[in-house]
Amino acid sequence: MKKMIWVLIVGACLACKPSQPDVSTEFVGVHRCVGCHMEAYQKWQRTTHATSMQEATPQTVKGDFTKNNAYTFGGVTSTMSLQNGRYYITTPGADGAQGTHEVLYTIGDRDTQWYIAELPGGHLQILPVYFDVRRNTWYNPVEGIIASPSERPLDPGDISFWMHFGRNWSAQCFDCHASQIAVNYDPDAGTYDSRWVDLSINCETCHGPGQGHVAFWERALTDADAAGMQDTSLVNLRTLSSEQSVELCAQCHATKRILKLGYRPGDNFYDFYEPVVLDFEGMWPDGRYRHLAYNYTALTLSPCYTEGGVTCLTCHPSHGPEVKKKTRADFDGICMQCHRDIEPREHSRHEQYIACVDCHMPPIPEVRRVRVFDHRIASPVPANTVRFGIPSACGECHGDRTPEWAVEKTEAWWGKQDDYLLQTAAVALGRQGNPMAVSPLKDELLDLSNNPTRRASAALLLGRTRSSQAVSALLNALKDPHPLIRAKAVEGLGLVGQARVVPALVPLLDDPVRLVRFALVPAIENLGAYHLRGQDYERYQAIFAEYEQASKEVWATDPYVHAFLGWAYVRRGNTELAQRAFQRALRIWPGIEDAARGLAQIHNAEKNDR
Numbered sequence: 001m002k003k004m005i006w007v008l009i010v011g012a013c014l015a016c017k018p019s020q021p022d023v024s025t026e027f028v029g030v031h032r033c034v035g036c037h038m039e040a041y042q043k044w045q046r047t048t049h050a051t052s053m054q055e056a057t058p059q060t061v062k063g064d065f066t067k068n069n070a071y072t073f074g075g076v077t078s079t080m081s082l083q084n085g086r087y088y089i090t091t092p093g094a095d096g097a098q099g100t101h102e103v104l105y106t107i108g109d110r111d112t113q114w115y116i117a118e119l120p121g122g123h124l125q126i127l128p129v130y131f132d133v134r135r136n137t138w139y140n141p142v143e144g145i146i147a148s149p150s151e152r153p154l155d156p157g158d159i160s161f162w163m164h165f166g167r168n169w170s171a172q173c174f175d176c177h178a179s180q181i182a183v184n185y186d187p188d189a190g191t192y193d194s195r196w197v198d199l200s201i202n203c204e205t206c207h208g209p210g211q212g213h214v215a216f217w218e219r220a221l222t223d224a225d226a227a228g229m230q231d232t233s234l235v236n237l238r239t240l241s242s243e244q245s246v247e248l249c250a251q252c253h254a255t256k257r258i259l260k261l262g263y264r265p266g267d268n269f270y271d272f273y274e275p276v277v278l279d280f281e282g283m284w285p286d287g288r289y290r291h292l293a294y295n296y297t298a299l300t301l302s303p304c305y306t307e308g309g310v311t312c313l314t315c316h317p318s319h320g321p322e323v324k325k326k327t328r329a330d331f332d333g334i335c336m337q338c339h340r341d342i343e344p345r346e347h348s349r350h351e352q353y354i355a356c357v358d359c360h361m362p363p364i365p366e367v368r369r370v371r372v373f374d375h376r377i378a379s380p381v382p383a384n385t386v387r388f389g390i391p392s393a394c395g396e397c398h399g400d401r402t403p404e405w406a407v408e409k410t411e412a413w414w415g416k417q418d419d420y421l422l423q424t425a426a427v428a429l430g431r432q433g434n435p436m437a438v439s440p441l442k443d444e445l446l447d448l449s450n451n452p453t454r455r456a457s458a459a460l461l462l463g464r465t466r467s468s469q470a471v472s473a474l475l476n477a478l479k480d481p482h483p484l485i486r487a488k489a490v491e492g493l494g495l496v497g498q499a500r501v502v503p504a505l506v507p508l509l510d511d512p513v514r515l516v517r518f519a520l521v522p523a524i525e526n527l528g529a530y531h532l533r534g535q536d537y538e539r540y541q542a543i544f545a546e547y548e549q550a551s552k553e554v555w556a557t558d559p560y561v562h563a564f565l566g567w568a569y570v571r572r573g574n575t576e577l578a579q580r581a582f583q584r585a586l587r588i589w590p591g592i593e594d595a596a597r598g599l600a601q602i603h604n605a606e607k608n609d610r
Contacts, residue, residue, distance in 0.1 A: 026209035027180045030202040033210065036217070037203070043320025048110050049201040053177040056087050056103040062113045063087075063131035063138070071129050071138035074152040078129040080138075089115060089127050094156040094163045101127060105169075105199070107177055109133060111370045112145070116169055122192035124169035128153070128162040132369050144368030145292050157591065165589040170194045171557035175261075176252035179205050185556040188580075190587040206248060206318075208234050208264045235265040237318075242309040246299065249312040250275070254296030255282065258554050259514050270483040270515040275300075277488065278427050278457035279464065284390040285427035286420070287376050292367050295375040300453040302377040308338050310377075328355030349413050362393035381420045382406035388428060423454075430461025438465050442473045445485075455480075456488040463492025470496060475504050486511065487519040494523025502531040509539040514546075521547045525568050544568075559588040563595040575602050 034041045044050050054060040065087050069080040078091040087103035101117035107126070108114060111134060115127045129138050130145065142150040146160055160166035170183040170192045180197035197204070204210050212233030220226045240248065247269040250256070256275045263272040275297050278285065282293050287301045304310040315326075315334055332344050335356040348354035357373070359380055364372040380393040385403035394406035410417065422440060429437035444450055444458035459477050462470035470492065477489035490508065493501050505524065511517050521544055524532070532540050548565065555561040566581035579602050585595035 026211045027197045027204050028210045028214055029197050029204075030200065032214055033203045040203075040319045043317075044203070045320075047320045048108070051109045052107060052201060053199050054106050054109075055199065056106055056115070058085065060106050060109065061087055061103070062106075062109050062133045063115070064136070068137070071140070073140040073143070076128075076153045078127075078138075080129070087115070089117070089129065091128055091162075092156075094161060096156065103127070107173070114141075119163065121190060122170070122194060124192070124194060125163055126167040126169060126173070130369070139369060144366065145370065159589060159591060165557075165559065168557070171588075175258055176201070183557065187552070187556050187562070187584040187587070201252065205251065206265065207237070210234070237265060240266055242305075242311045244269075245311040245313060246296065246305065250294075250296040253294045253312070255280065255293045256296070259518060259550065261554055268483075268513060270487070270513050272514070274487070274515050274518075275453075275484070277453055277460060277484070279431060279460050281431075284384075284424075285388060285431065286381065286384055286390055286424040287378075288374055288390060289364050289372065290366050292370060292372065297453060298375040299377075301451060302375070303451075304338070304377045306451040310338075328357055331355060331357050331361075358397070359393045362396050365391060365396070379414075379417075379420075380406075380410065381417050381424075382410055383417050383421050384424050387421060388424060390424070427457065427461060430458075430464055433464045433466060435465050435467050435469075437461065438467045438469050441465075442470065445473050445477055452482045452484050456482070456484040459485060459488040459492045460495075461492075463495030466496055468496070468498065471498060471501060475501065478504060478508060483511075483513040483516050486513075487515045490516065490519040490523050494519075494526045497526060499527050499531055502527050506532070506536050509536065509543060517543045518547055518550070522564065525564075525571070529571075557588060559585040559592045559595065562588070563592055563598065566595060566598045570598060570601070575605070578602060 030041070051060070063080060065080040065082040071078050071080075076092060078089055081088045081090070081100075088100050089103060090098055090100040093099050101119075103115040104118055105116040105124070106113050107116065111132075113131045113133055115130075116124050117127055119125050128140065130141055131137075132139055140153055142152070142154060154161045158164070158166070165171055169177070170185065174181045174183055174194065174196075178196040178199050179202040182195045184193040184195060185191070186193075210233075213231060216226075216229070216231040216233060220229065220231075237245070237248070244266055248265055250269065250273070251263055254273065254275045256273045258272065259270075259274055260272050263269070276282070276293075277297065278287060280297075282289060282291055283297070284290050287298060289298060299305050299310075299312075302310070315331065332355055336342070336344075344356060345353065348359065360377050361373045361375065362380075364374060374393075381390075382392045382394045382403050384390040385392050385395060386407060392403070392406065394401075394410070395403065398406065423444070426437050426440035426444060430441055441458040441462045445455050445462065447455070450458075455477075459474060462474060474489045474492045474496070477485055478493075480486050480489070486508065490505065493505070502524065505520060508516055508520060511520075520540070524540060529537065529540060529544075551558075551561050551565055562581045562585035566578045566585065569575070569578035569581060578598065582595040582598045582602070585592050586599070
């Protein structure tokens with residue numbers, strides 16, 4: 001989810017929950033930046049970064065809480081109201097009973113706006129009706145936001161029902177809808193005490209902690225001895241590589257798993273995050289997103305990024321909107337900076353004007369309420385529509401024509417697209433665990449000219465085939481210089497499940513990247529930690545302890561991690577820790593069957609012992 005706001009005057013609402021000792025004092029908040037950086041601040045104020053999350057006030061709430069203030073979907077009615085300057089939504093809870101909840105915070109204000117209430121135990125929950133700002137109407141999130149478009153509301157037993165774990169801000173959205181957050185979850189009590197520096201994506205999210213920067217300039221302005229000193233407290237973003245620049249945005253604009261909090265500009269991205277790859281069901285097998293997700297993985301599949309050095313800043317200004325909104329022709333100009341030999345009108349083969357983005361960055365129609373565009377910057381492949389039902393840019397404009405017609409046109413202009421089709425088929429078969437995927441996926445993995453995301457995807461999907469024929473390629477990938485590929489090769493070997501590969505994993509016990517080390521834990525637990533001996537086992541135990549620590553910090557709210565650890569403790573014979581882990585998992589999400597099964601097994605064993 002997303003981000004930001006506020007001003008120097010009064011420091012108004014800068015931290016709606018003020019910083020506590022559990023939020024780093026290295027960060028000073030956006031109000032300390034305004035005095036010296038007013039121009040950048042004023043641009044930033046007009047961005048969605050500045051308004052991604054705000055306190056609910058008459059200035060920030062876009063929804064109609066007074067006239068068009070009731071919405072019924074699938075027989076479920078929610079009613080909105082405004083009372084004494086406060087906003088409320090009355091809606092059924094998980095037990096079916098109507099409840100009235102005060103709206104404390106808003107998320108977003110450009111395309112759609114979502115509303116947050118606080119339930120007992122500090123649970124910040126996203127309420128079940130959203131507001132479409134452009135269409136000025138209420139809607140239910142299953143109408144094209146959190147799942148494939150549906151004609152019925154979520155069942156009260158669904159994990160994404162508004163009162164449950166799947167819609168808990170402190171578990172799902174916190175890292176991108178405020179800055180420098182500590183959710184302070186107590187896994188035994190099941191309570192949150194979420195704190196943040198700014199309700200926005202603030203300056204320090206991209207530039208790093210500002211305490212040293214402020215202190216330097218405060219001294220420089222008053223201390224004659226400071227003359228000639230240089231401020232080195234902030235990372236000079238101009239020194240970042242194109243990869244690091246994109247990763248800086250990917251803190252929020254990636255569909256990912258957080259491995260550790262505290263990422264700063266220029267850090268190793270894979271020490272802090274695990275981005276999704278092509279096994280992710282939120283993407284079509286060709287990498288096109290199929291519901292609301294973030295753009296990083298798609299961009300990493302694009303030759304414009306991997307070969308051309310395109311970054312987010314190529315198209316998006318860093319501090320805010322430009323003087324005028326870019327037109328499609330403006331984007332053509334950006335593309336022409338590299339593709340100088342292409343004349344857009346001639347290249348498109350269309351009589352009418354077709355912009356580069358119309359074919360290569362079409363909108364994602366499955367997301368009905370938010371304007372999301374395909375960031376793979378890929379060629380349309382209507383053959384994928386025929387074979388796999390994947391939408392293509394051709395169908396966006398030519399809805400009255402069949403995909404077969406589009407294939408015929410495309411092949412007449414550009415030739416056969418068999419390579420694209422085979423690439424997509426390999427992913428689709430790999431997701432199914434079909435052994436027919438092994439050969440093409442091995443080719444994908446072993447082809448060093450392929451981009452890292454595609455090769456890492458091939459490694460993981462090879463594991464899903466459970467085929468012994470995949471092992472040699474996966475073992476080879478353990479030595480790859482890219483950490484995402486090494487990590488997914490480890491994960492793939494864990495899925496194949498052949499214990500003989502454990503010795504090959506030993507060198508990675510010293511891997512410098514957290515993503516790779518953490519990938520070893522489920523793999524080795526699946527293969528059998530008892531295959532490690534002596535110092536190797538001790539080194540593994542140190543990684544397991546690091547993994548356990550993450551379960552108390554950044555993963556404290558993840559029920560699946562607690563359930564996994566519960567079974568690891570069962571294998572170690574520590575039923576006390578196992579029982580506690582399973583209970584923590586069920587406290588977060590009572591529907592997690594793996595944890596319930598683990599508790600039942602422990603209780604049955606204890607009963608038999610007695």
